[in-house]
Amino acid sequence: MDGPSKSHSASPFMPMFESFRSELDEHHDRRERVIKASRDITAASKKIIFSLQRVRNLGQPIPPGIQKANTQYWKSIETQYESISRDLQGLNTHRYGRNITGGNQEFMEALSFQHYIETQCLISYEEARSRVFNMNAGGESVLLAPEDYVLGVFDMVGELMRFAITAMATNGVIPGGEAQQNKTLTGIIRSDENDRDDGAESMDTDEPTSAQETPKVPCRNVLADMRELRLQLERLELPQGSKFAEDVEKKMSVMRQCVEKVETALYGLMIRGQERPKGWMPDLREEKRAPEAVESY
Numbered sequence: 001m002d003g004p005s006k007s008h009s010a011s012p013f014m015p016m017f018e019s020f021r022s023e024l025d026e027h028h029d030r031r032e033r034v035i036k037a038s039r040d041i042t043a044a045s046k047k048i049i050f051s052l053q054r055v056r057n058l059g060q061p062i063p064p065g066i067q068k069a070n071t072q073y074w075k076s077i078e079t080q081y082e083s084i085s086r087d088l089q090g091l092n093t094h095r096y097g098r099n100i101t102g103g104n105q106e107f108m109e110a111l112s113f114q115h116y117i118e119t120q121c122l123i124s125y126e127e128a129r130s131r132v133f134n135m136n137a138g139g140e141s142v143l144l145a146p147e148d149y150v151l152g153v154f155d156m157v158g159e160l161m162r163f164a165i166t167a168m169a170t171n172g173v174i175p176g177g178e179a180q181q182n183k184t185l186t187g188i189i190r191s192d193e194n195d196r197d198d199g200a201e202s203m204d205t206d207e208p209t210s211a212q213e214t215p216k217v218p219c220r221n222v223l224a225d226m227r228e229l230r231l232q233l234e235r236l237e238l239p240q241g242s243k244f245a246e247d248v249e250k251k252m253s254v255m256r257q258c259v260e261k262v263e264t265a266l267y268g269l270m271i272r273g274q275e276r277p278k279g280w281m282p283d284l285r286e287e288k289r290a291p292e293a294v295e296s297y
Contacts, residue, residue, distance in 0.1 A: 030087045034099040037080040041103030044073040044080075045110040049159055052113055056167055058175050058222070059120045077107060078135040085136045093143050101148050107132075108144070108152020113159045120220065122229070125149045147244045150236070154251035157229055161258035164222040165265050174266055176221030223266055226259045
């Protein structure tokens with residue numbers, strides 16, 4: 001009885017399979033940590049977005065009360081990114097990319113939404129990636145993939161829709177910023193080209209241009225910015241058959257619906273609102289009526 005057991009325990013293959021088991025256990029533990037962190041980042045980002053929906057003005061700092069309430073959630077996101085920074089290095093960056101993408105997209109949605117409220121501009125990929133990098137200054141940082149950045153911007157359009165419709169239903173006016181000097185929403189995307197153009201123009205004259213001589217574009221509102229975002233996102237050229245292309249196709253249809261909803265609400269406010277008594281607010285339920293009901297009426 002002792003002979004077979006001793007030969008079995010002394011098998012040369014046992015250490016190899018034990019190392020395989022150790023690697024698999026480590027893989028599953030790492031995967032679970034990344035998934036849990038992604039869920040916590042998603043939950044904290046949603047809470048930030050809910051608080052930001054209470055803002056009613058554009059181009060101004062976040063109110064102190066909302067900013068103070070969101071501080072704990074930004075800190076929670078930073079803690080979660082720090083906890084998985086070592087797990088997402090090297091090949092593991094792509095190996096567990098699908099496990100962290102949900103948290104990255106929700107984080108980008110919250111970050112870009114707050115940046116838009118404060119500046120009425122779209123945050124660039126470099127700024128967003130730097131924000132994640134600075135969360136773990138003492139070590140390796142989590143890489144924010146360009147795909148997560150783009151998908152997060154798609155989701156942000158939905159928050160702009162809620163922001164615009166809520167403001168119109170509450171105040172009777174679509175949110176908009178002040179007239180700005182040659183500044184558009186997606187101008188920050190082509191910042192390099194604009195910088196080169198500005199530099200070339202500045203060398204053509206020796207005298208600085210005064211603020212009065214600088215042309216200003218008309219006041220932009222949320223709908224104009226959403227239309228510009230739709231225009232720029234529809235110009236994306238993606239490799240067919242990839243997972244990223246499938247995600248973009250799904251979010252593209254939702255984004256178009258969000259823009260149409262704001263257009264319908266603004267139509268009811270500006271056109272049909274003139275037929276209503278003073279103080280009338282748009283009934284958002286009107287946009288849910290079927291086309292057949294309108295025609296029959």
